[in-house]
Amino acid sequence: MSIHILTTDTKVSALLSKFLEGHQQKSFYYDELEALIKALPKLRKTDTVIYDLQMDTELSAFDAIHFAARKTNLVALEPFREGASEQDFHCPENADYYLLLSSDERKARTRLEKVLHEVAQKHAKAQAARKRAKHKSRKRTQAPIPLPAEPTSASSSEPPVTLTRYLRVKSAAMQHFAAQLSQITEKASCILIHGEDGAEFELVARELNFRANGDNSPLLVVDPMGVCLDQVTSTIDSNDRIAYCYLGLSYELSILTIERLNAFLESLEATPDQAPKICLILGHVDDSETYLDTEEVKFIERFRKISQKLSIPAFADRKEDISLIAQSIFTTMRVAHPFLITRTMTAGAIQYLESKHEELDYSGLVRVIRNAMALTERDTLTHEELKSFSDDSPTSQHLVESLADEKYFKGQVGAA
Numbered sequence: 001m002s003i004h005i006l007t008t009d010t011k012v013s014a015l016l017s018k019f020l021e022g023h024q025q026k027s028f029y030y031d032e033l034e035a036l037i038k039a040l041p042k043l044r045k046t047d048t049v050i051y052d053l054q055m056d057t058e059l060s061a062f063d064a065i066h067f068a069a070r071k072t073n074l075v076a077l078e079p080f081r082e083g084a085s086e087q088d089f090h091c092p093e094n095a096d097y098y099l100l101l102s103s104d105e106r107k108a109r110t111r112l113e114k115v116l117h118e119v120a121q122k123h124a125k126a127q128a129a130r131k132r133a134k135h136k137s138r139k140r141t142q143a144p145i146p147l148p149a150e151p152t153s154a155s156s157s158e159p160p161v162t163l164t165r166y167l168r169v170k171s172a173a174m175q176h177f178a179a180q181l182s183q184i185t186e187k188a189s190c191i192l193i194h195g196e197d198g199a200e201f202e203l204v205a206r207e208l209n210f211r212a213n214g215d216n217s218p219l220l221v222v223d224p225m226g227v228c229l230d231q232v233t234s235t236i237d238s239n240d241r242i243a244y245c246y247l248g249l250s251y252e253l254s255i256l257t258i259e260r261l262n263a264f265l266e267s268l269e270a271t272p273d274q275a276p277k278i279c280l281i282l283g284h285v286d287d288s289e290t291y292l293d294t295e296e297v298k299f300i301e302r303f304r305k306i307s308q309k310l311s312i313p314a315f316a317d318r319k320e321d322i323s324l325i326a327q328s329i330f331t332t333m334r335v336a337h338p339f340l341i342t343r344t345m346t347a348g349a350i351q352y353l354e355s356k357h358e359e360l361d362y363s364g365l366v367r368v369i370r371n372a373m374a375l376t377e378r379d380t381l382t383h384e385e386l387k388s389f390s391d392d393s394p395t396s397q398h399l400v401e402s403l404a405d406e407k408y409f410k411g412q413v414g415a416a
Helices: 010-020 033-042 053-059 062-068 105-141 172-183 198-213 229-234 255-270 294-305 319-336 347-355 362-375 383-388 395-408
Strands: 002-006 026-030 048-052 073-079 097-101 190-195 243-249 278-285 308-311
Touching (some): 002 033, 010 026, 010 073, 010 105, 033 062, 062 073, 097 395, 105 278, 172 198, 172 308, 198 243, 198 278, 229 278, 255 294, 319 362, 347 383, 362 383
Parallel strands (some): 002 026, 002 048, 048 073, 073 097, 190 278, 243 278
């Protein structure tokens, strides 16, 4: 995997070089269009091309590169300009990915990591789909082997029924996952949650905290780019049970945070018999190692070795959960935004979302419903609205949200 960047802006080059230094993906920089065009035929599906839209005013080459780079991942990059509005940015309609590069290094790094995550996630899903198709094909071609009859019971034929507060659990896959949560011991000092989409990781962390103390003590959620464990532990009452702390996603961790966490892990290893006051929970998106730097990969491997692990089932195995999740999302948005016109969601809309379960993930489902609710002019959300506004690509949302971030959170470097 490699990243190919076309720009003549020295500030953009320096910023991207700083962010991508040490990444698993090799980076190549071009200041001439012809040099990139020569390289395009050699690129693979997992490679990424970043095109600086500042050059498009003279070259008008984005469409041509988009056509030539169909088998790769093309990212349209545009530096943020102070005082600019949405109309001042010209994100191409056919852009697969869009990156608004903030003047704030912290925000810029976070946005770049999210775009690389989206690229890696697309290929992870495609690879998982191929594996499922191959598995189904193999099952069809194999003759069934008769097995000796065994006594059956409700516990062996059905997954255990587990009630949850934050997770929507109906499918067999999620019932088994919920049963795993109940088996996590209170002596755990580290928990690694992994899956295809990071949107549900915090929900799992909140579910763990609820099971530990009934939410009498809140889940501690920290900034993954600047964790200070001394401040976290100082807020913990020694009489309370073990405190649960969610660190965020592994690809969001900064070098400073990794250094502090490594020091914490060393203290745990030095006193293995001492009961921990705090349990660290880290979310890790499958295949994200492909775009992380060396230090991050080393830390994740170290964290994985001493952690109890939880794997969230993919949406492809959770068709029965779609109805519960969709209605929960719909209700939450209705409560948060009472000015929205839409009042109800039809059964046909739910069935449409269920039919798309293999293509969706949690964050994609949220975007589809959010787009339809925000853009429809009807009080009833049907499958037609979901089809019309079903673009779950984060490209256009990234532009709007990034501009809002620059406008309303100008002084907050933590916003991304």
